[in-house]
Amino acid sequence: MQTVSTRDRLQQGIYLVINPFVKGLIKIGLTPNxxxxxxxxxxxxxAVVFVFGAERSNRGDLDYVGWAGALVLFAGLFDMLDGQVARLGNMSSKFGALYDSVLDRYSELILFLGICYYLVSHHYFLSSLFAFIAMIGSMMVSYTRARAEGLGIECKGGLMQRPERVITIGICAILCGVMGGVIGGDYKIYIPGLPVQIFETMSIFTIPITIMAFMTNITAVNRLRDAKKALDLQDKKQSQAPLGKVVVILLMTFVGLFAGGAVAQTADNSNPSPIKFPTPKGIPHELFYLQRDPNTNTVIYALNLKADGKVDPEKPINVYWMRYADKGQKEDLSYVQRKFAYGVQTKALGNDEYEIRFVSHKKLPLYLKRSTVDKKYHVYIEANDKKIELDRVFVRIEGGSYWIPNVRYVELKGLNAKSQTPIVERLKI
Structure with a gap:
């Protein structure tokens, strides 16, 4: 059962109140933008009210602060109205969401500009500094969320989000203006022995802004921390490739190259991977291995022998990981990897020869058979009109996204089956 936060319940209650007004706006043709x-x-x-207050009032005259607070709350109401107009009027659009986000940032910066101007003009220098820090924190709360969501990470938590900031500034400014008329704008509280007052009427407005300066930046840092955890988890999943989609795309790109979607590049050493890949050592009955950016984890394809030393015709090849990026341990493929990505299907052709096809692309045949040279089993593949005794497959990935990696080329390394000389064939997209 999904829990509903107090904040969400309050928001839904406000929507019930403003929805009749929203429907009226829709009827008169007002758009969300x-x-x-x-x-x-x-x-x-x-901001204009704060500037007028700075220029036309004395330090103890807080009426302008109160009126500015009332206008802050009224302006903040439009933050909720535009979204509801879009939803109830079926006028939602991607540009509308972008337009709303951009103008919200402008609105908040202009609001803090007015506050800082007022505080500096009336010599509340320390409070103006905290107001500026609160402005920075407010921007970073919004930016951290936007940037994280741009990377595919949900990042909505924390205190002092925009509605809380608007309500805090608005209510505290109104209270400051009201109390200025009740107890006087110059009311101060001192503690004997201290050279400065610990409270004055203006503190009703400036203390919450000081708290906001801390809370907004704490929220931004917490969002950054939460986003890092989510991105680290995403990177770990990507490095282990347990999700079939990215692996299938990668391997389908690799095997699809042999169907004519690539340009042959023989003996091309340009654009090497920045990663230093290990060469598997001491792998029993290894046939070939596959490596790819962005890590050194390696897929091993090894001959599967029965107890009598003969090839198991039901499963002639074992496929598994060597986790060099972790602790170098051997690890089985996951179900998704085995069924949709790195796994293979085999078919006995007779005379100790087997046809092998990747499960991710069954149009590409490889062949497992004994070499006439060393009488050992090897895997052979046709590439660029050459028959290669396969040793290594490398997939160079540079950029792209988690779901659609940018595969720059596929490199096949082994021996020329005819001349038994080393050969490297690069297939470039």
């Missing part, structure tokens, strides 16, 4: 623009204009109005 128009509502977003109105929100920006109102926040510009908030």
């Amino acid at each position: 128009a509502v977003t623009t109105l929100g920006l204009l109102l926040n510009i109005g908030v």
Whole structure:
């Protein structure tokens, strides 16, 4: 059962209240982008009120702060209205989401510009510094989420998200303005022995902003930490390739090259991988191995012998990992890897010869048979009109995404079956 947070319940309650108004906006033809623009204009109005307060009022006159707070809450209402207009009016769009995010950032920066201007003008220098830090934290809370989501990571947690910031600034500014009229704008509390006051009327507004300066940046750092954990987990999954989709794409690219989708590049040493790959040593009955960016984990294809030393006709090849990127341990393929990616299907052809096909691309035949030279079993493949006694397959990946890696080339290394000389054939996309 999915739990609903207090924040979500409160949001749903607000939606119930504003939905009739939202439907009215839809009826008069107001679009979500128009509502977003109105929100920006109102926040510009908030900044103007703070600037007027800085220029036309004295330090103890807090009326402008109170009126600015009321306008902050009214402008903040439009943050909820634009989304609801889009949803209820069936007018959601990708550009609308982008437009809303961009104008929200402008609105918040303009709001803090007005606050900082007011505080500096009335010589609240320390408070203006914290307001500036709160502005930085506010931007980083939003940016961290946007950047993480751009990398495919959900990053929504933490305190002092935009609604909380708007409500905090708005309510505290209103209280500051009201209390300025009740107890006076110059009211101060001192502790004997301290050269400065510990509280004044303006503190009703500046203390919450100081707290916001800490909380917004803590939220941004926590989001960064959570995103790192999620990305590390994603990288681990990618390095182990347990998800069939990325592996299938990689191998289908590899095997698809032999069907005519690549340009032959013989003895091309350009664009090598920055990774230093190990050469498997002491692998019993190894036939060939497959390596690829972005790590040194290696897929081993080995001859499967029965107890009497003969090839098992039911399963002539064993396929497994050598986890060089971890502790160098041997590890079986996962079910997905075996059934959809690195696994092979075999067919006995007679005379100790077997046809081998990757499960990810069954159009490409490889052949397992004894060599007429050393009388041992080897795997052979046709590439660029050459028959290769296969030793290594390397897939060079450079960039791309987790789901669609950018495969630059596939390199086949082994012996020319005819001349028994070393051969490297590169197939480039």
